[in-house]
Amino acid sequence: MLEVKGLVTAYGPIEVLHGIDLTVNEGEIVTLVGANGAGKTTLMRCISGVQPVRAGSIRFEDADLTRAPDHARAGLGIAHSPEGRQIFGDLEVEENLRLGAYHRTDDITADLQEVYELFPILRDKCLQPAGSLSGGQQQMLAIGRAIMGKPKLMLLDEPSMGLAPVLVDQILEVITTLRDRGVTLLVVEQNAFAALSIADRGYVMETGKITLSGRARDLIADPRVREAYLGA
Amino acid sequence: MSELLQFLVSGVTVGAIYAAVALGFTMIYNASGVVNFAQGEFVVIGGLTAAFLIAMGVPVFLAAVLAVVAGTVVGILLYRLAIRPAREAPLVSLIIITIGASIFLRGAMQMVFDKQIHRYDGFSGETPLRFAGATILPQSLWIIFGSFAVFVFLAWFMSRTRAGRGIRATASNRLAAALVGINTRWAMNLSFALSAAVGALAGVLSTPVTFTSYDVGVLIALKGFSATMLGGVGSPQGALVGGLLIGLIESLTAGYISSDYKDAAAFIVILVVLFVRPEGLFGKKLTERV
Numbered sequence: 196m197l198e199v200k201g202l203v204t205a206y207g208p209i210e211v212l213h214g215i216d217l218t219v220n221e222g223e224i225v226t227l228v229g230a231n232g233a234g235k236t237t238l239m240r241c242i243s244g245v246q247p248v249r250a251g252s253i254r255f256e257d258a259d260l261t262r263a264p265d266h267a268r269a270g271l272g273i274a275h276s277p278e279g280r281q282i283f284g285d286l287e288v289e290e291n292l293r294l295g296a297y298h299r300t301d302d303i304t305a306d307l308q309e310v311y312e313l314f315p316i317l318r319d320k321c322l323q324p325a326g327s328l329s330g331g332q333q334q335m336l337a338i339g340r341a342i343m344g345k346p347k348l349m350l351l352d353e354p355s356m357g358l359a360p361v362l363v364d365q366i367l368e369v370i371t372t373l374r375d376r377g378v379t380l381l382v383v384e385q386n387a388f389a390a391l392s393i394a395d396r397g398y399v400m401e402t403g404k405i406t407l408s409g410r411a412r413d414l415i416a417d418p419r420v421r422e423a424y425l426g427a
Numbered sequence: 428m429s430e431l432l433q434f435l436v437s438g439v440t441v442g443a444i445y446a447a448v449a450l451g452f453t454m455i456y457n458a459s460g461v462v463n464f465a466q467g468e469f470v471v472i473g474g475l476t477a478a479f480l481i482a483m484g485v486p487v488f489l490a491a492v493l494a495v496v497a498g499t500v501v502g503i504l505l506y507r508l509a510i511r512p513a514r515e516a517p518l519v520s521l522i523i524i525t526i527g528a529s530i531f532l533r534g535a536m537q538m539v540f541d542k543q544i545h546r547y548d549g550f551s552g553e554t555p556l557r558f559a560g561a562t563i564l565p566q567s568l569w570i571i572f573g574s575f576a577v578f579v580f581l582a583w584f585m586s587r588t589r590a591g592r593g594i595r596a597t598a599s600n601r602l603a604a605a606l607v608g609i610n611t612r613w614a615m616n617l618s619f620a621l622s623a624a625v626g627a628l629a630g631v632l633s634t635p636v637t638f639t640s641y642d643v644g645v646l647i648a649l650k651g652f653s654a655t656m657l658g659g660v661g662s663p664q665g666a667l668v669g670g671l672l673i674g675l676i677e678s679l680t681a682g683y684i685s686s687d688y689k690d691a692a693a694f695i696v697i698l699v700v701l702f703v704r705p706e707g708l709f710g711k712k713l714t715e716r717v
Contacts (some may be wrong), residue, residue, distance in 0.1 A: 214544055215586060218444075244605070245602060245605055245606065264610070265606070266608050266609055266610045266611065267608075268608070269606065269608030274606075274607075275606045276601065277603070281602050281603040281606070282600070282603065283599040283600050283603060284599065284600065286595065286596070286599055290592075294603075294604075294607050294609075295607050296594065296607075297589075297592070297596070297608050297609055298607070298608035305691055317599055340603075343607070346608065394593040
């Protein structure tokens with residue numbers, strides 16, 4: 196479904212991704228594991244188009260995304276819940292969710308209800324400015340906004356960042372629920388164990404390269420992964 | 428009593444012009460965070476284009492439409508040629524660019540048009556209407572209703588249309604807007620175009636009453652800016668109320684104190700606002716959780 200080949204990108208003169216190859220198949224949860232600064236977020240930004248690609252290619256279904264403008268990708272079925280949440284802080288919670296469906300022209304009432312059922316706290320606060328929500332609620336809002344786009348592929352960057360453990364479990368549950376409903380997910384997580392425990396496959400990134408990849412259960416058992424990322 | 432009424436009438440008329448200018452400021456500020464000091468030039472371009480076209484024998488309403496179109500085109504060019512290429516620059520640099528653009532536009536208007544003062548007849552004649560001892564020019568009604576119509580239109584456009592929602596989302600968070608599929612570059616173009624159109628329309632409506640020449644834009648922009656500050660930067664209601672209040676304060680100052688101090692009134696208001704209530708009447712204090 197998503198095929199990244201030899202992807203290179205740079206911030207100014209500094210190359211940060213040095214030829215990434217990555218595939219995501221339909222219906223999978225794939226996770227990217229790695230330390231801070233490994234390039235996970237940058238890779239996500241390339242896929243959603245807000246970071247220009249210097250070399251290599253990105254294919255999504257039948258389309259070549261490599262040079263497609265950022266705003267065209269939501270319509271193709273890619274939703275990105277970015278690092279740092281990036282909500283519309285001065286707009287109401289519900290307006291945030293409705294904007295998630297900006298590219299759609301069909302009826303979104305049912306999807307709005309669905310998001311409210313996944314995250315009931317958002318329903319309670321639907322008329323508040325999104326900037327007044329707590330960090331965890333903003334995270335739910337960012338994920339909810341991505342769901343509103345009815346994507347085929349969802350990119351989640353650090354969905355559990357800064358959340359209380361009970362909320363982390365709730366988010367992980369939402370991710371598997373989404374997969375069961377047919378959404379394909381690419382998830383970046385600091386919490387490598389949590390991410391690998393729900394993923395089908397995983398990639399390990401180090402300083403702009405993929406150093407290891409495979410089935411999630413094999414990665415969890417891999418001594419190199421255990422030592423570096425699972426604290427074992 | 429009728430004297431006071433007369434001052435109020437002229438205050439509301441001028442205030443409606445400032446309100447329209449302030450709405451233009453608000454539009455661009457909300458979309459980009461930039462305070463566009465070339466806003467006054469849009470007003471002059473509208474007025475001068477209409478004056479020259481009418482002098483050439485073009486029918487008034489056609490001339491008015493063409494003048495608004497001319498202002499809009501200049502607004503889009505301002506964004507494309509001056510603001511967008513510098514989009515990575517800090518906000519202060521962008522604001523200084525708009526000051527440069529306003530100087531450039533003033534120079535260009537001297538060449539394209541001339542240095543004379545221009546006016547044309549009001550759309551509904553020049554015979555003053557009388558009520559309760561005061562007189563009002565029919566053109567003043569055009570100005571007042573025109574500004575109010577602009578306010579209503581913008582409020583509707585920004586909250587009810589897809590394009591308006593796109594502009595608001597772009598203003599709120601450009602990255603997030605791009606991610607949900609909004610063409611943010613187009614949204615910026617559109618907000619500069621709308622803002623310029625509003626400014627040019629204000630010029631077209633006001634020129635029969637206030638006259639215009641290539642260099643009056645600076646003062647108009649500064650007064651519109653005072654109105655924006657008074658109303659609260661970023662608030663359309665604030666722009667409307669702030670504009671009317673500045674107009675009234677100016678007209679009452681001219682009437683009861685001295686017309687020499689008329690232009691100072693707006694700037695004294697800025698100072699008072701900054702000391703007493705920096706967020707303005709309708710502005711919100713920034714609250715953001717990180």
